[in-house]
Each structure stands twice: as structure tokens, then as C-alpha cells.
Amino acid sequence: MSFFFICVLALVAGYFVYGKVVERVFVIQPERPTPCCEYRDDCDFIPMPTWKVYFIQLLDIAGLGPIFGPILGALYGPSALLWIVIGCIFAGGVHDYMSGMLSVRSKGQSIPEVVGNFMGMSARQVMRVFSVILLLLVGVVFVLGPAKLLGQMLGVNVQLLVGIIFLYYFLATILPISTLIGRLYPIFGALLLFMSVGVVVAMAVSGYELPSLSFATNTHPGDQPIWPLLFITLSCGAISGFHSTQSPLMARCIQREDRGRLVFYGAMIVEGIIALIWATVGLAFYDNPEAMQAVISAGSPAAVVNEVCNSLLGTVGGFLAILGVVVLPITSGDTAFRSTRLILADAFKIPQVQAGKRLLIAVPLFVIAFLISTQDFAIIWRYFGWSNQTLATLVLWASAIYFVQNRRFHWIATIPAMFMTAVVVSFILQAPIGLNLPPALSNGIGVGAALAAGVGFLIYAGRCCSGPVTDSAS
Known part of the structure; x- marks a missing residue:
């Protein structure tokens, strides 16, 4: 477990050191009025x-992703731990901070509008489509997922639970954010804290240890390649485009720009720690990846969570820990629908002060979501990982453009943007849901696309440097 704690310390150090670098490059203005003050x-x-904004941000972004993703990522071996640490500090933290702070600087606009401000109308339209589809899928899955888990725990009819969760999501979507979300999230946060700390302590006390730390070895039982699949599979906890759809919610509630590092970058770091916990569980709890794969194949990553929590924490502790796991999808599903309402409102310029205008968007939105929940959309869901990381890539490029336009050190966004470009292009070219090209060819094209994007960006940056300096997010 010693390497796990080293990784945790690295993430904490990343917050205090690299997070401060990102904040300085962005150049905060603590006395500048934020959207909640100007447009209350x-x-x-x-x-x-x-503290409340922080908890809401953390629970917004931490759905089942930082649990299920790391469990699946652990099948690839210890390289999953490295990706969590490096990805979280240098990519995910930058992505989340910039998506939040650019929204703060853009009157609290949703992420498609923010990206469109820097990358043009075509990017804005792409982001609108990607965001709405992604959020609808997240919202529906995060109805069905927790309903099934609660049904197993409580012996209650799953369809009844689906109805109750849908009703909660609807109310959380249309009511003021302080009415339900602001009041319930501190309680949910306590459950999340218990789950996270409880599993770590139990693992340490029980004497579980990580296997040989051979980072170059791929241990996936299905012989799936680390590149690019690990970086698509393990997104939440490292970098996830879904987060950028959530950050504007808190960009509308944060009172000072100097709180942005804690709220946006800090929440990403804590999600990285949660991801480390479950990746470590996957690596240490089972004798080998084949044993964990058998449990996953018999059920899903949820079966791993159930087995681990009950084994390590007993019946009562396991129940509370699993309840903490249930909280995560619920606290992302509610804000997924809320974010969708706001994205559509921004796109169609529909004011949301009056309840009737909120219902105008929310009612058809939930009708569509309910219809999706009755369908077998497994094929569509296969595209989620790719679309999620493509969303993150676009946000990173928009951040790099912002830095260039304002004569700032753009490389903190440009390098991760190039890396993620290589990932998403390589994946869609070789995946069965894409062009199904040979890995060597698709990976070569992916790297070439990243280099071409980087060269094109540097040419653009050189041209920008000849113009006047302004805060382009003002």
C-alpha cells in the first residue's frame, strides 16, 4: 500500500504546486465581480x-466514473495508477480549472458557448450536440445504475426506484440550486467520505499489497492494448469531458475568483484520490486480473464494489459504503439534467428566471430521457467514452487559444490537448465502433494528427502574437 500513499501525496503536492502554476498563468482577479454577484x-x-460550492462540484463530477473506470483500468496493471496521477495533475486539473474559470469570465455561460467564444460557431455547435447527448446518456444511466444497486440492497422494486429517482432529478433540475442540491450534498459528501476512508483503512489494516509494479507490463486478460484504451476507459479520475459540462454550474455560484483553484482544480484532485482507491482495490484485492475479470463478467464493476465493501467492512459498514457509491451517480445524474437545461437555454436564449421557462425545457427533456431509458442503447453507449474524451480535448484546445490570445504560457493546455488528440483519433480509427483499422496504422495516424494540430496551433499562436493583448474572456 506504500505506493498508493505515495500517489496520494503526489496528487496533493500537485494541487499546491502545479495548481498554483495554473492559477498564476490564468491570472485571477480576486476583486472582480463573479456571475453570481452580477447576474443573481x-x-x-x-x-x-x-465549502458548499466545493462539495457540490466534487459530487457533480464524481459519478460512477472514478469507481468503475479505475476498476476496469486496473485490469491493465499498475500503469493505471500512473495515468491517474499524471493525468489528474497535468490534464484533468487544468481542464476542470479552465472550464470553470472561463465560464466565470464568460458570464457563467455553459461550456459549448465558452468553447464557441474561442473556436467559432462550428465548434460551438459540435459542443452543443456532444454535450446534450453525453449528458442525456449520463442522466439515464445514472437513473438505472443506482436504482439497480438500491434494489439489490433494499429488496425494493427497481421500477419504483427508477420513478423516485426520476422525480428527484426533475425537481433538482427545475428548482433553485440551493433548494435541494445545496441542502442534500453535504450529507451525500459525508457518505462519500466514509466510503473512501473506510475502504482505504480496511485495505491497509488487512495487509493488502500491490503486486509487482511493472508499469510497462499489460496484464489485461482480454489482451486489450494500453494505448489508447486505458486513456478512454479510465477517464474520470484522470481527465473527463463530462466535468466541463458541470463546472459552469458552480461558476454561477462561486463568489471570488481566488476560490477557483480549490473548487475546480481541488475537486479534480480529490476525484483522483477516489480513483486511486478503486484502482488499488482492483490491483490488490484480487489474486490476479483474471479473477477480477470473472467477477466483472458475471455482473459488472458494481459486483466488484459489492464484494469488496462487504468483505472489507462487514455487513453494516459494507451497506454504508455501497450507499456512498450509490450517492455518486445520483449526485451526477441530477446535475447532468440541470446542465442540459442550461445548455439548451443558452443555445436558444431562453431566460430561466421564471419557473415556466424552466419547465418549457425540462418537461420535454425528461420525456426524451424516459423514452431512452426504455430502450437498449448499448451500442450508443459504446461511443460515450470516445465522445467524453473528445469533449475534453476541445476544452483543452479552447483553453490553449485563450492563453495565446492573452499572451500567456499556453503549453500547460497545449501539451495535454495534443496528447488527448492522439488518444481520441487513435481510438476511433481502430475501434470496432469506428473504422476498425489496424492498431499500428491508427496509432500512427493519431500521433500524426496530434502533431499536425500542434503545428497548426503554433502557426495560429504566432499570428496572434502580432495583435493587441486583451482578456478575450471578458
């Missing part, structure tokens, strides 16, 4: 205490 409407734009 007591529904979406509401000043909230920083």
Missing part, C-alpha cells in the same frame, strides 16, 4: 459558501 437570479446564479 436566486435560481441558477446564487452566491454560496465556498
Whole structure:
């Protein structure tokens, strides 16, 4: 377990060191009015205490991704731990901070509008489509997922639970953010804390150890290649485009720009720690990857969670820990629908102060979501990982453009943007849901696409340097 704690310390150090670098490059203005002060409407734009904004941001971004993704990522071996640490500090933290702070600087706009401000109308339209589809899928899955887990735990009819969760999501979507989300999330946060700390302590006390730390060895039982699959499979906990759809929610509630590092970068770091916990569980709890794969194949990563929690924490502790796991999808599903409402409102310029205008979007939105929930959309869901990371890639490129336009050190966004470009291009070219090209060819094209994008960006940067300097997000 010693390497696990080294990784945790690296993430904490990343927050205090690299997070501060990102903040300085962005150049915060602590006294500048934030959207909740300028556009307060007591529904979406509401000043909230920083601790509450932080908890909401953390629970917004931490769905089942930082649990299921790392469990699946652990099948590839210890390289999953390295990706979590490096990805979280240098890619995910930058992505989350910039998506939040650029929204703060853009009057609290949703992420498609923010990206469109820097990359043009075509990118804006692509982001709108990607975001809405991604959020609808997340919302529906995060109805069915927790309903099934609760049904198994409580012996309650799953369809009844689906109805109850849908009702909660609907209310959380249309009511002021302080009414339900602001009041329930601190309680949910306590359950999440218990789950995370409880599993770590139990693992350490029980004497579980990581296997040989051979980072170059791929241990996946299905012989799946680390590149690019690990970086698609293990997204939440390293870098996830879904986060950029959530950050604007808190960009409308944060009261000072100097709280952005804690709220946006800091929440990403804690999600990385949660991901480390479950990747370590996957590597240490089972004798070998084949044993964990057998459990996953018999059920899903949820079966791993159930087995681990009950084995390590007993019946009562396991129940509370699994309840903490259930909280994660619920606290991302509710804000997924809320974010969708706001993205559509921004796109069609529909004010959201009046309840009737919120219902105008929310009612058809939930009708569509319910219809999707009755369908077998397994094929569509296969595209989720790719579309999620493509979303993250676009946000990183938009951040790099912002830095260039304002004569700042763009490489903190450009390098991860190039890396993620290589990942998403390589994946879609070789995946069965894509062009199904040979790995060597698709990987070569992916790297070539990243280099071409980098060269094109540097040419653009050189041209920008000849113009006047302005804060392009003002």
C-alpha cells in the first residue's frame, strides 16, 4: 500500500504546486465581480459558501466514473495508477480549472458557448450536440445504475426506484440550486467520505499489497492494448469531458475568483484520490486480473464494489459504503439534467428566471430521457467514452487559444490537448465502433494528427502574437 500513499501525496503536492502554476498563468482577479454577484437570479446564479460550492462540484463530477473506470483500468496493471496521477495533475486539473474559470469570465455561460467564444460557431455547435447527448446518456444511466444497486440492497422494486429517482432529478433540475442540491450534498459528501476512508483503512489494516509494479507490463486478460484504451476507459479520475459540462454550474455560484483553484482544480484532485482507491482495490484485492475479470463478467464493476465493501467492512459498514457509491451517480445524474437545461437555454436564449421557462425545457427533456431509458442503447453507449474524451480535448484546445490570445504560457493546455488528440483519433480509427483499422496504422495516424494540430496551433499562436493583448474572456 506504500505506493498508493505515495500517489496520494503526489496528487496533493500537485494541487499546491502545479495548481498554483495554473492559477498564476490564468491570472485571477480576486476583486472582480463573479456571475453570481452580477447576474443573481436566486435560481441558477446564487452566491454560496465556498465549502458548499466545493462539495457540490466534487459530487457533480464524481459519478460512477472514478469507481468503475479505475476498476476496469486496473485490469491493465499498475500503469493505471500512473495515468491517474499524471493525468489528474497535468490534464484533468487544468481542464476542470479552465472550464470553470472561463465560464466565470464568460458570464457563467455553459461550456459549448465558452468553447464557441474561442473556436467559432462550428465548434460551438459540435459542443452543443456532444454535450446534450453525453449528458442525456449520463442522466439515464445514472437513473438505472443506482436504482439497480438500491434494489439489490433494499429488496425494493427497481421500477419504483427508477420513478423516485426520476422525480428527484426533475425537481433538482427545475428548482433553485440551493433548494435541494445545496441542502442534500453535504450529507451525500459525508457518505462519500466514509466510503473512501473506510475502504482505504480496511485495505491497509488487512495487509493488502500491490503486486509487482511493472508499469510497462499489460496484464489485461482480454489482451486489450494500453494505448489508447486505458486513456478512454479510465477517464474520470484522470481527465473527463463530462466535468466541463458541470463546472459552469458552480461558476454561477462561486463568489471570488481566488476560490477557483480549490473548487475546480481541488475537486479534480480529490476525484483522483477516489480513483486511486478503486484502482488499488482492483490491483490488490484480487489474486490476479483474471479473477477480477470473472467477477466483472458475471455482473459488472458494481459486483466488484459489492464484494469488496462487504468483505472489507462487514455487513453494516459494507451497506454504508455501497450507499456512498450509490450517492455518486445520483449526485451526477441530477446535475447532468440541470446542465442540459442550461445548455439548451443558452443555445436558444431562453431566460430561466421564471419557473415556466424552466419547465418549457425540462418537461420535454425528461420525456426524451424516459423514452431512452426504455430502450437498449448499448451500442450508443459504446461511443460515450470516445465522445467524453473528445469533449475534453476541445476544452483543452479552447483553453490553449485563450492563453495565446492573452499572451500567456499556453503549453500547460497545449501539451495535454495534443496528447488527448492522439488518444481520441487513435481510438476511433481502430475501434470496432469506428473504422476498425489496424492498431499500428491508427496509432500512427493519431500521433500524426496530434502533431499536425500542434503545428497548426503554433502557426495560429504566432499570428496572434502580432495583435493587441486583451482578456478575450471578458
